[in-house]
Amino acid sequence: MSEVERVAVRECAEEVLRRLAGEHAVLREDQWRAIEALVVDRRRVLCVQRTGWGKSAVYFVATALLRDGITAEPGDPPAGPTVIVSPLLALMRNQVEAAARAGIRARTINSANLDEWSEITAEIRAGEVDVLLISPERLNNPDFRDNVLPGLAASTGLLVVDEAHCVSDWGHDFRPDYRRLRTFLAGLPGLTPVLATTATANSRVTADVAEQLGDALVLRGSLERDSLRLAALELPNPAHRLAWLADHLDRLPGSGIVYTLTVAAATETAEFLRSRGFAVASYTGQVEDSARRAAEQDLLDNKIKALVATSALGMGFDKPDLGFVVHLGAPPSPIAYYQQVGRAGRAVEHAEVILLPGPEDVAIWRYFASLAFPPEEQVRTVLDALSPDRPLSTPALEPIVDLRRTRLELMLKVLDVDGAVRRTRGGWLATGEPWTYDTARLRRVAEARTAEQKTMIEYAGTTACRMEFLRRCLDDPEATPCGRCDNCADPLFDAEVSAEALAAAQTFLGHAGVEISPKKMWPTGLATVGVPLKGKIGPSEQILPGRAVGRLSDLGWGDRLRALVGPEAADSAIPEEMVAAVVEVLKGWAHGQDAWAQRPAAVVSVGSHRRPKLVDSLAERIAAVGRLPLLGTLTSTHAGDSGPRGNSAQRVLALHDAFAVPPEMAEALRDLHGPVLLVDDMSDSGWTMVLAGRALRQAGAPGVLPLALAVAG
Incomplete structure (x- = not known):
């Protein structure tokens, strides 16, 4: 294209910008360079520019020019819709409104508008959509990936990857779903332009994203924010x-x-x-x-x-x-x-x-860092459990590997992108492709996070x-x-x-007391590991709603609770300050809006392998203050610990038959006319209280009220 023709394209671009941002708006030089590379040269572009620079203006202007066929050859069909991969619904809603101001018809497919998907797909086929915004999670949805994505990639006129630092595991907000963009990129026709944008990428992230895009023009500007x-x-x-x-x-x-x-x-x-x-x-x-x-x-x-x-x-x-x-x-x-x-x-x-x-x-x-990619042993356990022809759901995998649902899903998404597993209807399949645990890279990423x-x-x-x-x-x-x-x-x-x-x-943060909600259902998939529990927890085995002093993440009680039950806390007798807090919780529980139906008739402590002094002394003080009989300690035969982030199925697997009520305690339970107060240091998954309480109920306790110092999270 001649220089005169490029000037004419720029004039058209300026006109679109004025519709978008007002009559006095003028393209910045790097904005024009990006638009020119996308519309005229059909290149791939990475824009690393500060927030407010106008990255969205680049892709909306480029969309308008491509859809209008400004640079198309005579007889060429109009460019297909621009597809914007964006991480948050908030951005999508803003972008749809901004596009409308420029006369650009934008639609979005996300988890909040499932009932509109068929209508939107039909509009895309009819050429009525200029911009389609999708979340990265859609790229890994089996129906979308298999039935929508191939046709969408073939018809896309411009692909935009917003918040592109998420593509890189060196980025501060890495999301494995973004890695599915490799498949999308591979399915694009040869001259389809691609724009990746971010405001937060250092040199390492920039190089990583540019490498994944291919032959990309990198436009990096000053990050000064003078306001x-x-x-x-x-x-x-x-x-x-x-x-x-x-x-x-x-x-x-x-x-x-x-x-x-x-x-x-x-x-x-x-x-x-x-x-x-x-x-x-x-x-x-x-x-x-x-x-x-x-x-x-x-x-x-x-x-x-x-x-x-x-x-x-x-x-x-x-x-x-x-x-x-x-x-x-x-x-x-x-x-x-x-x-x-x-x-x-x-x-x-x-x-x-x-x-x-x-x-x-x-x-x-430290807590959030501990949720990073799991150790190789756990990854291999999952890979060994999967077959190439019979999908297993995430809940079905939980009894097999001790990872919580979100962390297990994250790991499976990474394995999917790496080609080792494949998501399908009904769960996950093994592909049989060789896979290597990249210890060195994971260590380098962890070291970078620490730095x-x-x-x-x-x-x-x-x-x-x-x-x-x-x-x-x-x-x-x-x-x-x-x-x-x-x-x-x-x-x-x-x-x-x-x-x-x-x-x-101080008064606000000094208020103690959060509810512990009782479990109503057993985790799924327990039968696969030999645990005969499923469906609803029977009324005769259920525990009642409970209480804790606070959450480990609370602003008010968090520091004090972590000092007692955190991973580095030493075992010691309950301090007086915490006894006073527990007493306040019990008073509120007795007289509050959601008061217990019956006052506790006795106290039982959960045997702790980590903090026996803390738990036993807490139970003793509660019994003394409340003038209640202390029936003793309900000890678990399970000596291990699944850790603070184990999943529900694994906790039930470890503890479903681990609590045996001593004969003298069982005899005392049958004589009670009120519920037992079951005392522990921390409620994390909640299943320790459920299973200990179940054992007490089976032994004759009329009811069980769980009480803990802290709730994890």
Whole structure:
């Protein structure tokens, strides 16, 4: 194409951009270079550009030009729809609305609109869809992969991979479903352009993604964000951090996001801020999709001051005038942190970005790191259990390997992408292809994660420019001091909190008591490992709803509970502070809205192999305070421990016949006129309490009320 013709294409591109972003919008030079490479040269392009640079404008403009046939030869059919692979529903909804402004017809296929799939597929075949947004999980759905994906790949006019760092296991948010893009790429016609975009890729991730794309043009820009003012404040404990938020939230401009590291922290923080009169909503992976949508819209409409969110909101939320981002706890890497704070300040002159790290952050990072790819022995166990012709579901595999459902699914997805297994209707099949456990690479990735965590701690404590620090972490060669952060200029905020807010936070966090919900069903697949339990747990064997002091991830009780029952905690007698907390829980349980139907008539402790002093002393103190008979300890014959993240089937397999009620305890149980209070240190999967309680019920206990110090998670 001649230079004159390229100029004409650029003029058309500028016209589309004005429809999309307003009459004064002008393409940046790198935006045009990307569009030119996609539309004119039909190349593959990787854009590594800061949030707010306009990556979505590139693919919407390119879509319009391709669909209009601007560069098509006479007689060529119109280009097929653009397919955008995007990780979050929030981004999809924003993108559909943005496309409509430019006259681009966009549809989405995701888990929230299953009833529309047939209609959308028909519209695609009729040429009525310009842009189709799909989640990476769709790529590994058997029906979609086998029945939709081949035809879609053959007809795609442009493939867009958003948040492309997820393709790389060096990236901070690696997702194995993204690796299925290799299959999609292989099925594209020869000159189909491909665009990959991300704002958070260092040199190693950039090189990895570019290699997977093939011969790609890499457009990497400056990561400076001149609207962001970064700060970090060291506060002594969670109560001070909540009090700081209550004192300063009104001072923060506009509306924004308060990020937390755990679901429990997000829920607690939102509840506390609402109790202080703030309009906020929580946003986590455990919130229903309809409630998340409503919360997103309320923030977009400035009806609330903040979303209190986990990393479920980490990518794709598009609110250009977001005025602040506060982190209650530090993310595990500067790259992830830069990605999250990048949501703010895109269309405002100044946005405040404040980090409130805590000493508990390291323990939370360690927990999530422990959920990484399993050891080779467990992987081989799964591979050996699978056959090439009889699929096994994930629940059917759980009794075979001691991995929780989410971690098992993650492992199977990686094996699927590697070609060792294949997902089909009904579960997973072995392919018979040779597979090698890449120990060296997994070790290098783990080491990289550890290094990132150390760097994040350095960021919190640095006296140098914070923006320059982050940009250097992302290998930005243009990184220079920003002149705006709390280290470059006078800080806008200090660590002072009011006595009133601190007292309120301490009272709020000092409240003890969370419910332990009883199990109603046995895990599936137990018969395959010789355990004769299935279906509903019989009423005569069920335990009642229980209570714990708190969760290990709680802001208020988390630190204190981890000190007693964490993996590195020594066994010792129950401290007085925790006895007082347990007594408060029992009082609330007796008189609260969901009070027990009958007061406990006796106390039994669960025999602990790890913390016998702690559990026995707790049971003794409860019996003494409540003036209840202590019937003794129910000891398990299972000496091992599945660990804090074992799955339900494995726990039942280990413990289904492990509890034997001594004759003297059984005799006492039959004489009771009320339930037994069953005491343990921690409820993780919940099955220890269920199976110990089942043994007590079978021995004659009228009922069982489980009580634990902590709930995992």
